[in-house]
Amino acid sequence: MGLSKLNGLYLDVILDHANNPRNKHDIPNATSKMTIHNPTCGDTINVAVEVEGDRIKNIGYTGSGCTISQASASMMTEAVKGKTTEEALDMAKTFSDMAIGKKHSEDDLEKLGDAQILTSIMEFPARIKCATISWWALQRALLKKDDEEEE
Amino acid sequence: MANSINDSYQDFPILDQKVNGERLAYLDNAATAQKPQQVIDSLVHFYEHDNANVHRGVHTLAERATEQYEAARTKVQHFINAKNHNEIIFTKGCTDGLNLVAATYGEQNIHEGDEIVITIMEHHSNLIPWQQLAIKKHATLKYIELTPEGTLDMEDAKRKITDRTKIVSVAHASNVLGTVNPLKELAKIAHEHGAVIVGDGAQSVPHMPVDVQDLDVDFYAFSGHKMMSPTGIGVLYGKADLLRAMPPYQYGGEMINTVHRDETTFADIPFKFEAGTQNIAGAIALGTAVDYLEEIGMENVEKKEQEIVDYVLPKLEALPYITVYGPQDPAQHTGVIAFNMDNLHPHDVATALDAEGVAVRAGHHCAQPLMEALGVSATTRASFYFYNSKKDADQLINAIKATKEFFNGGTI
Ligand SMILES: Cc1ncc(COP(=O)(O)O)c(C=O)c1O
Numbered sequence: 001m002g003l004s005k006l007n008g009l010y011l012d013v014i015l016d017h018a019n020n021p022r023n024k025h026d027i028p029n030a031t032s033k034m035t036i037h038n039p040t041c042g043d044t045i046n047v048a049v050e051v052e053g054d055r056i057k058n059i060g061y062t063g064s065g066c067t068i069s070q071a072s073a074s075m076m077t078e079a080v081k082g083k084t085t086e087e088a089l090d091m092a093k094t095f096s097d098m099a100i101g102k103k104h105s106e107d108d109l110e111k112l113g114d115a116q117i118l119t120s121i122m123e124f125p126a127r128i129k130c131a132t133i134s135w136w137a138l139q140r141a142l143l144k145k146d147d148e149e150e151e
Numbered sequence: 152m153a154n155s156i157n158d159s160y161q162d163f164p165i166l167d168q169k170v171n172g173e174r175l176a177y178l179d180n181a182a183t184a185q186k187p188q189q190v191i192d193s194l195v196h197f198y199e200h201d202n203a204n205v206h207r208g209v210h211t212l213a214e215r216a217t218e219q220y221e222a223a224r225t226k227v228q229h230f231i232n233a234k235n236h237n238e239i240i241f242t243k244g245c246t247d248g249l250n251l252v253a254a255t256y257g258e259q260n261i262h263e264g265d266e267i268v269i270t271i272m273e274h275h276s277n278l279i280p281w282q283q284l285a286i287k288k289h290a291t292l293k294y295i296e297l298t299p300e301g302t303l304d305m306e307d308a309k310r311k312i313t314d315r316t317k318i319v320s321v322a323h324a325s326n327v328l329g330t331v332n333p334l335k336e337l338a339k340i341a342h343e344h345g346a347v348i349v350g351d352g353a354q355s356v357p358h359m360p361v362d363v364q365d366l367d368v369d370f371y372a373f374s375g376h377k378m379m380s381p382t383g384i385g386v387l388y389g390k391a392d393l394l395r396a397m398p399p400y401q402y403g404g405e406m407i408n409t410v411h412r413d414e415t416t417f418a419d420i421p422f423k424f425e426a427g428t429q430n431i432a433g434a435i436a437l438g439t440a441v442d443y444l445e446e447i448g449m450e451n452v453e454k455k456e457q458e459i460v461d462y463v464l465p466k467l468e469a470l471p472y473i474t475v476y477g478p479q480d481p482a483q484h485t486g487v488i489a490f491n492m493d494n495l496h497p498h499d500v501a502t503a504l505d506a507e508g509v510a511v512r513a514g515h516h517c518a519q520p521l522m523e524a525l526g527v528s529a530t531t532r533a534s535f536y537f538y539n540s541k542k543d544a545d546q547l548i549n550a551i552k553a554t555k556e557f558f559n560g561g562t563i
Contacts, residue, residue, distance in 0.1 A: 002171065002172065002173055002506055002507050002508075002553070003503060003506050003507060003553055003554070003557045004506075005171055005172075005506045006502065006503060006506050006557065009502070010499075010558070015558075040514055043498075043528065043529070044528075064528060065496060065498075066497075066498035066499050067495075067496060067498075067499045068498070068499070124502065126502070127498070127502060130498060
């Protein structure tokens, strides 16, 4: 077995997102930002969104982390850009549900775009946090009250 | 017991298994050590034959349990060469022991303007208790820094420890850098300035001979689980006169002489610091682990680990994409080896090594200020114990090479 077991985790799409991250930059006109630390590994992810009306007009992320967390952040930003905040929150819920083994319909999964691939992370319990941290940051950024402190 | 240290792995049932289809190479000993059959048997034997509460009953089982519990204390006393068995306090672990000292001795003796000196390589459990004490008491927390070679800067130690210093607390061996700090010399400096010195022995007691009287440390804490005992048992050594002058840590059963409506007189040491029912089976199993280590001999444990380091460290350093932290000279390095692979995050490395059967730790190793000083957010750490072999070392090196190939020059 050995490393071949990892083929399902480090798929080409995932490596591509990790090596060529999309939307990895700050958002100058951000309406909300959220920073989350992963206390087990010391990784940090900053998500910034620019919401206009009820739509995510622009989104970006910065920070450092492992292949999985970086790829996940990249996929997440691609998936939710242009969506309404309600749609984005639904997607975040689908993703975090999948990561803890709850089933969702094919339709829900389709909506996640590339990001649905990362639900394969369930096979690697120690890495679930790496994949969900960016979705969690998105959720927190969208739900944040103005006076709420960043993590 | 196995005939020689090189066969000692046979005493550890857990090591005989495959992980992800590969032979298990357990290289996460700095996090926790595996348990030999002898220790497992001693736990089972206690619960099957002798289980009772200690120091309370007059019945036969209570007597047996008490005798074995106190015998374990004496074993630990001899193991670290304490002057008296009443200087050995059973705790939950190293963290518990360090918190005990901060909450009692520290609470009593640290005042506004005083200094507490620790090092930048401390584990969070020998950092946060002092940091919080300093905040509460308006005292100053100072850090001894590293030399460029990754060892403790003793010149800096001489500058940082002053007449205002009341407590110096230092890891005897680092859980990241693989260095052994000159604790005896630091104790001398601390004492010259009228300060006490606390040693964090979590990564030293399991791996090398330790003599607390020779080191002349005032307090010394370590964990049982890193020396093949169960979790939830540890030891705090303290000099008797200091322990006697300290207030209790917790209140309750076992730690009293007499209790009246409005006052209590406390038991003598060590019982003053052992409130409530202790981890009796754990303490007895720790005694068995001490027996096991003494049978092998701590000099031999140290020598075997040094042999493995002499073998594996140059192999690691020869890989152009590997950075090893701490001293590069094997003679100055313990079996704890933290490293990074170019462009690969430690988490990805650890997942890949696990797929090859190699168990290592990835992360900040509860030493975030040290990670900051090293300029990294995390590292991968392989840590060896005497039951490991060159075979484990080869498996690590081969798995690292395979990982490099898998990610093909890779990512992040
Ligand atoms: C140097 C050092 N100090 C303290 C500790 C804390 O030990 P425990 O978690 O067993 O209390 C550790 C454990 O990782 C350590 O490596």
